[in-house]
Amino acid sequence: MKNNAFIHENFLLSNKFAQELYHNYASKMPIIDYHCHLSPKEIAENKVFENLTQAWIYGDHYKWRAMRTLGIQEKYITGGASDQEKFEKWAQTVPYTLRNPLYHWTQLELARYFNIDQLLSPKTAAEIYHQASERINTKEYSTQGILKKMNVKVVCTTEDPTDTLEHHQASAKSDFDTHISTSFRPDKAIMIGQAGFVNYVRAVEASSGIAINSYRDFKYALLQRIKYFHENGCRVSDHGLNSIPFTTYNEAEVTKIFNKRLENQNISTEEILKYETAILRYLSQEYHALGWVQQFHLGALRNNNSRMLAELGPDTGWDSISDYPQAENLSKFLNSLDLEDQLTKTIIYNLNPSDNEVMASMIGNFNDGSVKGKVQFGSGWWFLDQKDGMTKQMNALSNMGLISCFVGMLTDSRSFLSFPRHEYFRRILCNLFGQEIEQGELPNDMPWIGQIIQDISYNNAKEYFNFK
Template sequence: MLFSDDFLLDTPQARKLFHGHAEHLPIIDYHSHLDAAAIADNRQFANIAQLWLDGDHYKWRAMRTNGVPERFCSGDASDREKFDAWAATVPKLVRNPLYHWTHLELRRPFGMTGLLFGPETADTVWEQTAMQLQSGGMGARDILEKMHVEAVCTTDDPCDDLQAHARHAAAGRSLKLLPTFRPDKARAIGDVKAWMAWLVRLEQSVGYGISDLDGFLKALAERHAFFAAHGCKLSDHSLEFMHPDSLSEAEAADVFSAARQGRAIEADDAQKFSNFMMDFFARLDAGAGWVRQLHIGALRNPNGAALESLGPDTGFDAIADFTYASPLAKLLDRSARAGSLPRTILYNLNPRDNEMLAVLCGSFQDGTVAAKMQYGAAWWFLDQMEGMTRHLETVSQLGMLSRFVGMLTDSRSFLSYTRHEYFRRILCRILGRDMAGGLIPDDDSFIGAMVSDISYNNAKHYFNF
């Protein structure tokens, strides 16, 4: 039955696995884009539109496809007008994951079942959710706690002061709110104007001027240690291009000096400088015992007109089409040779790269940590049923599914924790079918322990939470 307790669970074995082993486990969300201040301050929401639609570029993208004008997506329309535009869009999303997620989000945490969301039910949903949101106990942090989130890692620039994380930690909450070190702007020396503006922020964060590469690396190492002092366990890096070569320290110093003087940097040198910085960050991560995440394959802002009018991260990015097996292998090999290859998660955005990345992970396993190299969860455009299924099949066939660290939200929405439920249901569906078909042992205890590990235990141990 659609969106029932047994949604997606099409065998008796799948139902036993989910309800007996996965459903009630806590959630470790090791990669998100949630607002740390909203969690620390338990932001209150006047209505579901603020909770559902603010900043959610997944939904904005769907609404535009349905012919909804921009003012009802990211613009100045009222909350109710935006909500009604979303209500008109959802019935058109049948077979899109947003259709499933929307109804799961009404089910948890609002407890709304037995209805299909659309214009006919919009008033009911608006009124019933507003009553809950306005009655207390449904702030941003409350929602995470209702969804049994044990730890959430935000995504943070090295210059961020992490005051919200410190505020939350000082309050002694059981929910862990941890930062993630995302130094992409430190590497982006090809855009000298933007890089120089960011360098000013870095100088302000460390309290001294930076005139050369040594000072630059020193400042970044200090910020890395500052993040570690605030509980950080992970770094995150977006790789939109891959160059096979890096720079020597002397060459990197020359490129830094040129950029510091405001001179344009050739694309080839900028890409090599980025690799030099990636090698540096790998040493920092390995030294601190962190996990490094590499998100590969986003085509950023292909719609220049939309970028100019709305800015980045508004739902216009796409999947890039470039080959990178060899340069990525060289990046990993440089760190492996130096003894500074940290635990690493590799994510692809282009589905054609599934097998390549899964196999490459195996090439750098070194026996020091179980599944040190992880083929990361289906991400962004791939975090739908087919994408998750293909990912799990790839990990199973070319890696070790039982050691996989499980799902993440990669989201700006506080209701997106149903994606963990969605993933767990799909995992149990796959394993339940295999049990019923005689492909794996029809042993609830044995396979159930594996489900629990993938859903929760592996992440807790891998990230040292």
């Protein structure tokens, strides 16, 4: 890496203290990516990508949104254009992404994976495409090769309860050193008001082998899937919800609501809330029984563009931040579990930055001393996993909790080329501490602060998740 390159050794490190913290403490720490959307099939099969576009642009809705904003036609994004044409349109977009994290990520990824220091633009597109594609079309840059190259010790993908986990099983039987785990994502089992719920119940029935004719049957079938996931190494659940549901209910009410839905009868908003509260509490109790970590990703307003949703499907770049109320129901939900000593280790992520202080203060209500950092305020997520968003999240956590107990960064990505986001996070983290050392707000105690940096980068997550 050239000293005069845009991505240089002290990128984002504004003083000597930040530089020492990063280079001497953070940079060499391995990666635990405890929440992502990588393909376990591509990992198990050790896929080799044909070219840079397939590894870098396919499935990346961050890039897609930027390209659409610039006025690039969909054929060059998710459509029928060639991979090289799609890359050229991305290269056309990059110079216009200044001050968007995509600009930093793009150059950081080119530097780390391919030792390319040139700035991506239409002028450099052809050379970069051929140089990177030539490298990526080799075993060294296979999916497993990339994980090894980036020093990734654990990858935790995200699967529906009906998943067979066959690809995780294949990885577990291989000699691949990186541990490939899964997280249990039962959103479809919770969202009783959504179209397709009854069909989903039948899918759970098929995968579990349990005939589902009642709410009790459904809970039992889900429990069998939880046990199946546990037997296959799962120790984490994940929920992507607008907000945490909570209201009073009893089992008879919920049974009636579930039966109505199975019979395709209409159910009210109040009935939906009762069911969602009941099933989420049930799942959380089972997670606690098995010692899992539960994650709640809160605050996304999904699928806003119905026309494009119909054309391209979900997770293609039509989601945004919402302003759902979060605090009261979240508090009641966590408290209801804590009252029965059934609150497992929990990570809460918010998508609306106005909720930072809400989440940072909420976790302190349920950190009872039983586990270090039992309830966590999760890293800046999705629209907030950039310099400003991560800095604000860490400042809120520092002001209202203990950042020293923080389990750090995750990619939440569908791309195998996203792992430099961990480096990006660590540089921002080190710079945050380094600036305050320079200003006299923190002591110049490098061994101690360096240990805190290493804990946030890796050690805390290793201890917290206890992946086998």
